[in-house]
Amino acid sequence: xxxxxxxxxxxxxxxxxxxxxxxxxxxxxxxxxxxxxxxxxxxxxxxxxxxxxxxxxxxxxxxxxxxxxxxxxxxxx
Amino acid sequence: xxxxxxxxxxxxxxxxxxxxxxxxxxxxxxxxxxxxxxxxxxxxxxxxxxxxxxxxxxxxxxxxxxxxxxxxxxxxxxxxxxxxxxxxxxxxxxxxxxxxxxxxxxxxxxxxxxxxxxxxxxxxxxxxxxxxxxxxxxxxxxxxxxxxxxxxxxxxxxxxxxxxxxxxxxxxxxxxxxxxxxxxxxxxxxxxxxxxxxxxxxxxxxxxxxxxxxxxxxxxxxxxxxxxxxxxxxxxxxxxxxxxxxxxxxxxxxxxxxxxxxxxxxxxxxxxxxxxxxxxxxxxxxxxxxxxxxxxxxxxxxxxxxxxxxxxxxxxxxxxxxxxxxxxxxxxxxxxxxxxxxxxxxxxxxxxxxxxxxxxxxxxxxxxxxxxxxxxxxxxxxxxxxxxxxxxxxxxxxxxxxxxxxxxxxxxxxxxxxxxxxxxxxxxxxxxxxxxxxxxxxxxxxxxxxxxxxxxxxxxxxxxxxxxxxxxxxxxxxxxxxxxxxxxxxxxxxxxxxxxxxxxxxxxxxxxxxxxxxxxxxxxxxxxxxxxxxxxxxxxxxxxxxxxxxxxxxxxxxxxxxxxxxxxxxxxxxxxxxxxxxxxxxxxxxxxxxxxxxxxxxxxxxxxxxxxxxxxxxxxxxxxxxxxxxxxxxxxxxxxxxxxxxxxxxxxxxxxxxxxxxxxxxxxxxxxxxxxxxxxxxxxxxxxxxxxxxxxxxxxxxxxxx
Numbered sequence: 068x069x070x071x072x073x074x075x076x077x078x079x080x081x082x083x084x085x086x087x088x089x090x091x092x093x094x095x096x097x098x099x100x101x102x103x104x105x106x107x108x109x110x111x112x113x114x115x116x117x118x119x120x121x122x123x124x125x126x127x128x129x130x131x132x133x134x135x136x137x138x139x140x141x142x143x144x
Numbered sequence: 145x146x147x148x149x150x151x152x153x154x155x156x157x158x159x160x161x162x163x164x165x166x167x168x169x170x171x172x173x174x175x176x177x178x179x180x181x182x183x184x185x186x187x188x189x190x191x192x193x194x195x196x197x198x199x200x201x202x203x204x205x206x207x208x209x210x211x212x213x214x215x216x217x218x219x220x221x222x223x224x225x226x227x228x229x230x231x232x233x234x235x236x237x238x239x240x241x242x243x244x245x246x247x248x249x250x251x252x253x254x255x256x257x258x259x260x261x262x263x264x265x266x267x268x269x270x271x272x273x274x275x276x277x278x279x280x281x282x283x284x285x286x287x288x289x290x291x292x293x294x295x296x297x298x299x300x301x302x303x304x305x306x307x308x309x310x311x312x313x314x315x316x317x318x319x320x321x322x323x324x325x326x327x328x329x330x331x332x333x334x335x336x337x338x339x340x341x342x343x344x345x346x347x348x349x350x351x352x353x354x355x356x357x358x359x360x361x362x363x364x365x366x367x368x369x370x371x372x373x374x375x376x377x378x379x380x381x382x383x384x385x386x387x388x389x390x391x392x393x394x395x396x397x398x399x400x401x402x403x404x405x406x407x408x409x410x411x412x413x414x415x416x417x418x419x420x421x422x423x424x425x426x427x428x429x430x431x432x433x434x435x436x437x438x439x440x441x442x443x444x445x446x447x448x449x450x451x452x453x454x455x456x457x458x459x460x461x462x463x464x465x466x467x468x469x470x471x472x473x474x475x476x477x478x479x480x481x482x483x484x485x486x487x488x489x490x491x492x493x494x495x496x497x498x499x500x501x502x503x504x505x506x507x508x509x510x511x512x513x514x515x516x517x518x519x520x521x522x523x524x525x526x527x528x529x530x531x532x533x534x535x536x537x538x539x540x541x542x543x544x545x546x547x548x549x550x551x552x553x554x555x556x557x558x559x560x561x562x563x564x565x566x567x568x569x570x571x572x573x574x575x576x577x578x579x580x581x582x583x584x585x586x587x588x589x590x591x592x593x594x595x596x597x598x599x600x601x602x603x604x605x606x607x608x609x610x611x612x613x614x615x616x617x618x619x620x621x622x623x624x625x626x627x628x629x630x631x632x633x634x635x636x637x638x639x640x641x642x643x644x645x646x647x648x649x650x651x652x653x654x655x656x657x658x659x660x661x662x663x664x665x666x667x668x669x670x671x672x673x674x675x676x677x678x679x680x681x682x683x684x685x686x687x688x689x690x691x692x693x694x695x696x697x698x699x700x701x702x703x704x705x706x707x708x709x710x711x712x713x714x715x716x717x718x719x720x721x722x723x724x725x726x727x728x729x730x731x732x733x734x735x736x737x738x739x740x741x742x743x744x745x746x747x748x749x750x751x752x753x754x755x756x757x758x759x760x761x762x763x764x765x766x767x768x769x770x771x772x773x774x775x776x777x778x779x780x781x782x783x784x785x786x787x788x789x790x791x792x793x794x795x796x797x798x799x800x801x802x803x804x805x806x807x808x809x810x811x812x813x814x815x816x817x818x819x820x821x822x823x824x825x826x827x828x829x830x831x832x833x834x835x836x837x838x839x840x841x842x843x844x845x846x847x848x849x850x
Binding site for chain 2: 093096097098101104115116119120122129131
């Protein structure tokens with residue numbers, strides 16, 4: 068997807084991105100409360116050994132979420 | 145009891161912000177655990193002496209990230225914070241924020257400030273912040289927020305004197321309004337304020353936003369709120385995202401002003417390195433597995449020493465009392481009903497203490513979040529949570545502490561399913577039953593030359609229990625419908641050395657909760673079972689000795705054999721015996737007779753009682769403990785009157801084994817499930833489900849094998 072939007076579930080360990088928006092309204096409310104806001108920087112740290120959940124760094128701490136939840140976060144890159 | 149001059153101070157903060165350390169420090173051993181009225185959420189309160197000589201009541205509220213509730217815990221907190229006119233309304237809120245990460249903690253703080261309750265900000269973990277090279281301007285922080293700011297270290301108590309001083313001082317509601325309600329909602333908010341005499345804009349706004357949290361309002365007022373909501377076409381949740389963004393905007397500006405020096409994250413490097421090992425695809429699981437074995441081993445093996453001591457002590461008290469007390473119903477009730485009942489409760493304390501020592505260490509160190517991270521994908525498929533692994537594994541030792549350990553699971557549905565299936569894991573109380581039945585029906589031979597056949601069957605039973613637990617979880621995941629959406633979104637906290645006094649407090653709290661709450665029910669059921677086994681209709685029991693002694697066939701028996709015969713006769717003619725005979729038609733399809741029926745009834749107290757009852761009913765009671773071959777021989781020799789063959793055929797034996805693998809048969813578990821789910825609904829569903837599962841499976845096994 069050239070120039071298209073990418074989501075957090077598609078990121079690789081070590082990759083950094085900026086949150087662009089969300090594709091799930093319900094999850095977005097929770098994610099924003101946890102400091103994952105549009106415009107904030109995200110670092111994709113690692114996935115769990117079974118590939119799901121994943122761990123990201125956002126707002127100065129480490130947050131784990133399931134792949135389907137990570138897929139709801141769109142990023143600019 | 146209510147003391148109007150007693151200041152009520154609520155502690156509020158994110159999970160992992162060090163709230164429980166602060167609570168333990170402030171209240172010490174003066175803690176009380178109750179419930180918020182009408183709900184299953186635990187309420188911890190305690191007392192703290194303030195420097196002005198007064199006492200304050202400290203309330204530990206569940207850890208939350210925002211006042212917009214998503215779980216029952218969060219709803220309770222929201223209710224406490226929104227209800228400004230109840231006797232339970234806190235006079236003061238201490239918001240605890242992790243000093244190494246102000247940003248996320250400040251979201252909740254700004255919401256509280258806007259609600260207009262007198263607020264003190266406690267910045268915790270300032271030692272870590274200092275180590276991380278972070279430095280803040282506290283004076284300007286306090287000025288910008290309009291609340292007192294106290295830096296503390298809840299682990300060692302630094303700064304707590306200053307915090308207590310602030311608690312004692314008079315404090316007004318915060319003057320700042322950080323988030324101004326939206327223009328579109330002003331008219332509606334104004335109406336709420338006049339109609340319900342709410343004295344704060346944001347509180348009135350929350351009335352509109354939170355239709356489910358207003359249980360403290362009168363029916364009339366609730367309808368008024370809902371009318372205003374309709375009149376102004378206000379949708380709860382519509383503006384929530386925008387509010388969060390605006391608050392974080394304010395917080396970012398504030399942090400830019402007050403941060404003298406920011407962290408470079410290098411202080412987390414040990415934690416990051418540790419995660420590389422503990423979350424490694426090989427080492428991660430291996431370490432977790434070794435840890436589980438260690439927990440299992442200690443609950444299973446280490447606990448037996450103190451358990452045997454407690455068991456022995458109560459048995460001695462019981463024997464002593466029956467020898468010194470005058471013979472009679474009351475003495476018998478005390479010596480054979482009450483004392484063993486109390487002993488049966490006390491017996492579980494070592495297991496509970498050991499398991500909660502481990503769980504508390506896992507939680508305190510930050511490893512528990514990693515357990516979820518490792519196991520979430522597998523457990524989710526069965527409707528369980530990553531944290532369900534610990535209760536399930538502990539269930540192999542004993543279901544009582546295991547079920548209490550499900551408190552760590554936040555999601556209601558996942559927690560309920562874990563509670564429901566944990567008793568299917570084969571616990572240590574099943575072992576005596578398994579051992580004697582296996583010895584009876586499985587030949588002592590080696591399979592493939594070196595595996596003990598008996599050992600293989602035993603292992604198979606453990607496996608059967610595990611498979612049943614997992615499949616039942618899967619089934620209940622399909623059956624239990626909830627609106628609550630399952631999601632993870634969980635902080636992976638930085639690793640920390642556990643604070644040992646917190647571990648101690650947890651052990652104390654869990655033990656107390658079990659002894660008091662579950663103990664009452666266990667006590668009641670023990671007494672009922674004692675009555676059933678010691679009394680019978682008419683005078684059939686009082687005449688037991690004469691009947692046996694006068695019977696000509698018994699003339700040649702020794703004193704011991706005669707006593708055993710009398711005990712067997714008494715049990716047979718007691719209410720338990722009568723019920724055992726009454727249920728014979730029901731259990732006949734499983735291959736059981738009324739003698740096994742009696743054992744099923746008496747072993748409801750605890751599974752291992754099965755062996756004792758078998759011993760009594762085959763009139764070898766008093767020697768069974770010393771010589772277990774006697775009871776085995778006696779059971780082996782027992783004849784089935786219908787077939788003329790052996791009573792304990794392999795079909796009957798396996799049917800019983802399967803029955804005991806699945807059946808609830810443990811009043812303590814029922815009591816603890818009642819306590820943990822705060823009602824009789826789930827323990828009853830569980831009892832019916834497990835009994836049916838046991839019955840049907842035992843029926844199939846017996847019919848197939850015979």
